[in-house]
Amino acid sequence: MAAKGDDVRWFQALLPKSGGFFELFEAHAATLVAGAEALLHMVDGGSVGEGAKSVQDHEHDADDITRDVLTSVRKTFVTPFDRSAITGLIGSMDDAIDQMNQTAKAIMLFEVTAFEPNMRAMAEMIVEAARTTAQAVPLLRSLGDNANRLVALTASIVAIEGRADEMHEAGLKALFKAHGADRPMAFIIGNEIYSHLERVTDRFEDVANEIQGLVIDHS
Helix, strand or coil: CCCHHHHHHHHHHHHHHCCCHHHHHHHHHHHHHHHHHHHHHHHCCCCHHHHHHHHHHHHHHHHHHHHHHHHHHHHCCCCCCCHHHHHHHHHHHHHHHHHHHHHHHHHHHCCCCCCCHHHHHHHHHHHHHHHHHHHHHHHHHHHHHHHHHHHHHHHHHHHHHHHHHHHHHHHHHHHHHHHCCCCHHHHHHHHHHHHHHHHHHHHHHHHHHHHHHHHHHHC
C-alpha cells in the first residue's frame, strides 16, 4: 500500500496542468507587489491621487484573478491542493490587496498629503512582504523540494508583521506627543492611517500562515 506522501506526490505530478492554479497564484502575487509599490509611492512623496488610482487598478486586477481561481476550483476535477486550501490562499492574498486599497481610500478621504516617517517605513515593509510573497508563491509548484525555503520565506513575512506592529506603536506615540493635545483631529487621522497600514501587514501574515499550512500538509 502506498504511503500518503507518495500519493500526494503522484497527484502533484499531474497538477500544474490542471486548472492553471499556479499561474493564477503567481499573477495575483504580482498584483500584490505592484499594489504595494503604488501605496509606497503615495506616502513617499509621489502623487497621492495617481498612487490611489494605481492601487485601485491593481486591486481590480487581483479581483479578476481571484474570480478565475474560484471558477477553476469549481470546474477542475483534480486540483493541486485541497479545495479549501486553494480558496484559503487566494482569499488571504486578495484580502491583502483589498486592505491596500482601503488604505489608499482612507488617505484620499482625509486628504492626507504629508506622512509621518513611521508611515513611510511601514509602507516599505508592506512592499517587502509583497515581494517575499512573490518569491514564495512559485515555489508552491514543488512543495516537497521547496519546503525549507518556503518555511524561511513565510517566517520572514511573519517577522515583517512583527516589526510593523512595533513601528505602528512607536508611530502612534510620536503622533500623540506631536498632536494629541492641541490638534486632536490630526492625531485621529494619523491613527486611522497607521491602523490601515498595520492591517495590510496582518493580511500578509495570513498569507504566510496559509502557505505554512500547505507546507505542513503536503511536503
